[in-house]
Amino acid sequence: MPIPRGVFLLTLATTILGSSSLLSADEPVGIDPLDAAIPNDALKLAFKNDAPLIFVARGTNAAEWEKLPKYWNEGTEEVLDPSTGQKVTRRVVKIKVPLGLASAPPIPSSNPMTVAKWELGKRLYYDKTLSTNGRVACATCHAPEKGFTDQRKTSLGINEALGGINSPTVINSAYNALQFWDGRAQLLEDQAQGPVGNPSEMFGGKGDPWEEAILRLRANADYTKWFQKIFGHLPTRDAAAKAIATYERTVLSGNSIYDRADVAMRKRVKEEETGKYELTAADFTAVVKDAFTAQDTDALKALVLDPAKDATKSEAVGKSLVNGRNLFFNKARCTSCHTGDNFTDNQFHNLGVGAKDGHLPKIEAGRYAAMPTGQKDHLLMGAFKTPGLRSLMTTAPYLHSGEEKTLEAVVDFYDRGGNVNEFLDIKMRDVAAEEAYLKHPDDKSPKPFLTRGGRPIIPFKLNLTATEKADLVLFMKALQGDAIDPLVADPAMFPTTK
Numbered sequence: 001m002p003i004p005r006g007v008f009l010l011t012l013a014t015t016i017l018g019s020s021s022l023l024s025a026d027e028p029v030g031i032d033p034l035d036a037a038i039p040n041d042a043l044k045l046a047f048k049n050d051a052p053l054i055f056v057a058r059g060t061n062a063a064e065w066e067k068l069p070k071y072w073n074e075g076t077e078e079v080l081d082p083s084t085g086q087k088v089t090r091r092v093v094k095i096k097v098p099l100g101l102a103s104a105p106p107i108p109s110s111n112p113m114t115v116a117k118w119e120l121g122k123r124l125y126y127d128k129t130l131s132t133n134g135r136v137a138c139a140t141c142h143a144p145e146k147g148f149t150d151q152r153k154t155s156l157g158i159n160e161a162l163g164g165i166n167s168p169t170v171i172n173s174a175y176n177a178l179q180f181w182d183g184r185a186q187l188l189e190d191q192a193q194g195p196v197g198n199p200s201e202m203f204g205g206k207g208d209p210w211e212e213a214i215l216r217l218r219a220n221a222d223y224t225k226w227f228q229k230i231f232g233h234l235p236t237r238d239a240a241a242k243a244i245a246t247y248e249r250t251v252l253s254g255n256s257i258y259d260r261a262d263v264a265m266r267k268r269v270k271e272e273e274t275g276k277y278e279l280t281a282a283d284f285t286a287v288v289k290d291a292f293t294a295q296d297t298d299a300l301k302a303l304v305l306d307p308a309k310d311a312t313k314s315e316a317v318g319k320s321l322v323n324g325r326n327l328f329f330n331k332a333r334c335t336s337c338h339t340g341d342n343f344t345d346n347q348f349h350n351l352g353v354g355a356k357d358g359h360l361p362k363i364e365a366g367r368y369a370a371m372p373t374g375q376k377d378h379l380l381m382g383a384f385k386t387p388g389l390r391s392l393m394t395t396a397p398y399l400h401s402g403e404e405k406t407l408e409a410v411v412d413f414y415d416r417g418g419n420v421n422e423f424l425d426i427k428m429r430d431v432a433a434e435e436a437y438l439k440h441p442d443d444k445s446p447k448p449f450l451t452r453g454g455r456p457i458i459p460f461k462l463n464l465t466a467t468e469k470a471d472l473v474l475f476m477k478a479l480q481g482d483a484i485d486p487l488v489a490d491p492a493m494f495p496t497t498k
Contacts, residue, residue, distance in 0.1 A: 034214045037239075039232025045116060047081045051091035053113035053246075059102025068096040071485035072495065091115070093495070098254025098481060099263070100390075101341050105174030105249050108187060111242045113249070116230050119494055121247030124240060126491040129220070130213045131158055131202035138195065138244065141167040144489035147394030148251055153402035157201040164200070164363060166402030169395045171484065172388055174249040177346035181384045181400040182370035188245035193237065210237045250488050253391050253481035254341075257299050257321070260287040261478075279325055284478075285318030302393045302480035317474070324475025332414070332462055332472055336427040343389035343479065350382040351428060352419025352459075353401050358449045360421050366400075381423040393480045407473045415469070417459025420449045430460040 031037075044050070058065040077092045093115050097104055107113055124130065128137045141155040141163075142148045148170035150156070155163040165181055173179065179191035195201040196209050203209035217223045217235035224234060231239040265283040269276060291299045292311045300307045303317060328334045337345050354364040360382045367380040384400040398404045404413060418428045437448055437456045448456035464472065487493050 033236070034211050035237045037233035037236050041232055043228040044232040045229050047083060048088040048090045051093055051115040053093050053095065053115050053118055055095045055097050055104035057097040057102060057104045058099060060104065065096060068094060071096050072487050074495070095250060098252050100254035100256060100259030100481065101172070101252060103341070107249065108189065111189060111245060113246055114230070115495065117243050117246045118250065120226050120230055121243035121245065122494070124244050125247050129216050130196050132204040132209070132212065133158055136202045139491065141201070142170045144484060147171065147391055149395050151396060153397055155201070157198070158204045161200045166397065166400055168387060169391060170248050170251045171253050171391045172342050174252070175342045178385065182366050183348060183385055184370040188248050189241045192241040192244040192248070214240070251484060253484055256390065256481045257284070257287055257291065257303065257478040279322055281318040281322040284321040285315050288314045288317050298483055299480070302477050303474065304477070320471045320474050321478055324471035324473070327468055327472045328475055332464065337386045338389050344386040346386065348380055348383035348385055349425040349427065350421065350423045352421045352424055353384070353399050353403070355419040355421040358421050360423070379423065382421060383425065389476060389479050390481050392476055407476055408469065411464070411469050411472055415462045415464050417461050420457055420459050422451045422457065424457050424459065428459060430458045433458045
């Protein structure tokens with residue numbers, strides 16, 4: 001009689017570890033111990049040695065935020081040990097959330113942030129052990145030197161397999177309401193599990209991808225030690241996902257020229273006592289000049305300015321930026337979808353990407369395909385998640401298809417109203433023109449695209465001038481934030497303690 005696969009894998013893991021059993025009487029019934037396990041507190045770090053990782057945001061704690069000198073801030077705190085009731089002094093790390101991101105990233109109660117867990121997650125993120133052939137890591141398609149993307153139209157995964165969609169950036173993904181372009185995952189903990197099991201990304205075998213990945217981790221003495229210290233048990237899928245998500249939550253960028261101009265404006269209005277909180281060209285000019293003085297190469301190059309030669313252009317750039325900002329919030333209608341600190345409504349919209357002759361191919365079903373049976377909404381056919389607009393200069397190409405190489409091309413795409421199709425989002429349509437057609441369908445004007453039910457679909461054209469397009473693009477470039485902190489972005493760098 002053949003040995004069931006689950007028993008075989010457990011036997012293999014037991015052999016690897018030299019242990020008599022991976023199961024205990026306390027293991028919950030029906031839970032694969034390779035997926036999840038109940039912690040043994042005796043194996044975990046003592047409370048006083050387990051350093052919490054805490055986000056501090058300007059919008060919720062400005063006083064403390066101002067005091068923090070850098071992104072990663074080591075300190076200590078006095079707290080009560082819940083197991084003993086005794087006061088202890090322990091290490092604490094405070095993350096200074098970048099300017100422009102007013103609130104801290106949400107953290108699920110099931111996965112509190114600690115420094116040790118972050119270190120484990122960082123190791124896993126850059127380790128190719130999770131892939132079947134040991135050649136692909138999370139960082140392969142989400143590389144820090146490429147804006148935590150791969151800067152390809154579509155990704156190249158395991159065994160040179162070509163993916164079907166553009167790799168979204170990890171930067172500020174902690175703020176996403178849903179993960180992946182089609183929203184099929186809710187939390188980063190869910191998202192972290194996807195690539196390991198994807199045959200186009202990290203899995204090239206025939207068995208259960210996560211079972212095999214966890215067995216590889218359990219065969220590594222260092223990982224075994226780290227998981228036991230942090231989670232109180234051997235490596236599991238649940239714990240690995242939590243660790244990777246903990247690391248990804250710290251991939252944050254802000255402090256763009258736009259953010260700085262907003263701060264300058266608020267300071268000016270407070271001093272003038274006008275109560276008129278409105279960005280002006282002078283506000284942008286002031287922070288651009290400050291960037292030249294500080295030789296802020298990243299911010300200046302994002303605006304296509306030479307730090308050594310272009311200081312005299314500050315005022316002209318300021319005028320262009322305020323015009324671009326006004327277009328973004330008004331005529332160009334960008335804020336129909338790109339809102340909030342991360343410039344996304346976290347919703348799904350059909351822009352007609354991939355549509356040909358008014359029809360969408362099956363691979364462009366988007367959010368509709370990802371919705372559970374019984375909850376599918378046909379209005380979300382071909383709809384994909386609104387991406388945030390920070391770090392655009394390092395995350396090209398654009399759109400979920402990666403088909404637009406430049407921001408100028410993206411603006412042209414929106415200027416024509418996207419690509420017509422039966423499910424084009426209402427925010428992309430010229431509703432007034434559609435209503436006029438319904439009233440006078442025999443007019444000699446060009447016939448609109450008609451749905452199967454005869455409803456007209458007419459894209460809304462922005463009719464931006466060449467100058468307006470250039471100013472709008474420059475404003476989007478002004479959303480480029482600081483480079484990700486080296487402690488986060490450098491695979492070899494880990495915090496040191498005295």
